[in-house]
Amino acid sequence: MRLLTWTVLAVGLIALLAVPFFPQVVYPIFVMKTFCFILFACAFNLLLGHTGILSFGHAAFFGSGAYITGYCVKYLGWPTDLGLLAGMLAAAALGVIFGALAIRRSGIYLAMITLAMAQLVYFFYLQAPFTGAEDGLQQIPRGTFLGLLDLRSDITLYYVVFGIVAAGLWVVWRTVNSPFGAVLRAIREHEPRAVSLGYPVARYKVLVFALSAGLSGLAGSMKAIIFQLAALNDAHWHMSGDVILMTLLGGMNTVFGPAAGAVLVSAMTHYLDPFGAWVTVIIGLVFMSCVLLFREGIVGKLGKILKLNTNFQTDAAPAPGRLEKSKSEG
């Protein structure tokens, strides 16, 4: 079984590395966009799956990453690497603000507060002079990475994006499997006990908000560089809904389940595009059956079937239905 896992992973890695050389098989820009969503969903899941906090405002971080990077690179003439960094840090700073305000409540109220704040951020990008309102921030130059790699070439860009996303996912994995991640799970499972054990729960929550927001921002930043565009729908609440959908579809009790969800949603929107408005209906139906039939998500379900107890599963606790018995603050 172990051997099989490693073989699958190795073949997958080789396939991903080969992507830019076979544009007729799979469109590299589409794969890069999917990478961005993978990072976005996994970062989002740090909050939902690992800390038990539902944020309905993550589009604000994704959109901020895109707009700030676009602004720095296009109007301030910063190199692309610094632009990405700026986008990530801006999103993380926004995450601190969101977190500090939102964690005064929990459950549905918390989700609503993040939603309200994300709407304020959306309004800012709609009105701010540099964003081009409905047209979006267009023609962002791709520039060079670290002054060496010319990102105008899709092939180079592909490997840079691949590397950054891999690094981002490593940060997520490292966070989950660290003492910090263990405290987050303690907060998720039983917050009063975490408090009584002396953990500064509020500080942990703000920190994980910042981390999740920063990585989401990085995903948005890369999307802005790839498409050379930062648009309003990056910051629209639909994006917040989409990332919840990806995470739940993939499995929120796993580290990389959301990645599978992101691939699925991204592939559905890409390949079902010829069907026009039917895409929304199909995604809605898939999502509906997911909520009703397998709440542990695709990867969670697969893991249960295969009894795959490698690093896909974060904890030995019975994964499915964890949220089901959780306290309902209302």
Added chain:
Amino acid sequence: MDFFGIPIQAVLGQLMLGIVNGSFYAVLSLGLAIIFGVLKIVNFAHGAFFMLGAFVAFMSGRYLGIDYWAALFIAPLVVACIGIVFEYLFLRRLYGLDPIYGLLLTFSLVLVLEGGFRVAFGSSGQPYPTPELLRGVFNLGFMVLPYYRAFVIVAALSVCLATWFLIERTRLGASLRAATERPDLTQAFGINVPLLVTLTYGAGVGLAAFAGVLAAPIFHVNPSMGSNLVIIIFAVVVIGGLGSIIGAIVTGLALGIVEGFTRVFYSEFSSTIVFLVMVAVLLLRPAGLFGRTEA
């Protein structure tokens, strides 16, 4: 006459528009608050049912020749039945789980409904005629008020008051409130709580559909007419206090007026002021303006 340098006519005009919008908010957030109170589910599909109501009125007018006045009764009934089926088949399975799942299931219903109507009718709006009887305007001297808008305000507020009366002053309402507090005990007294819950969902989305029919002649009937509205309605209900009936009505109307005033001074911000108010209210009075503070 000026009001901070702005002609009084403009101010009153926006105020009237604010009251009309506020009436829609009141009816919609009332339904949302009732559903949340009884089912403990945040009905994300409320805007979609609002849209469905408008479309049922539009389609029954075009294909069956049913006029506005009949549609005003038929559309909410049809939509309530759809809501009851949805509750009975799907939503019911999620009771007792984390409220997040109810939110997500209704969110996916939005995708299906909005996508479905976009497939059938396209994204652009379909006009719906104002009923013959209500064409024309009151000339109040300082401003003109279309009959239809006045009718919307009166109809919306009467429905709100009737619902409030039903819940707070009748025997049925008493059972409903009992079922909200202690479903197990209420069941033990011989009241069919699951049936009550199903009917509540139907009534809640029926209210949304009623607002949809009212809105049909003012806005164009289009698949995404409810999608941004639902976010505002959420804010209204949270500001009023989740589950509070009177809070939802009063806050809905008040926020419509606040929006109207904002439009006078900084029109771009009018669709966002609600969220600023919401953040402020939640920080100062976490349970909402009319909500009871939780233990």
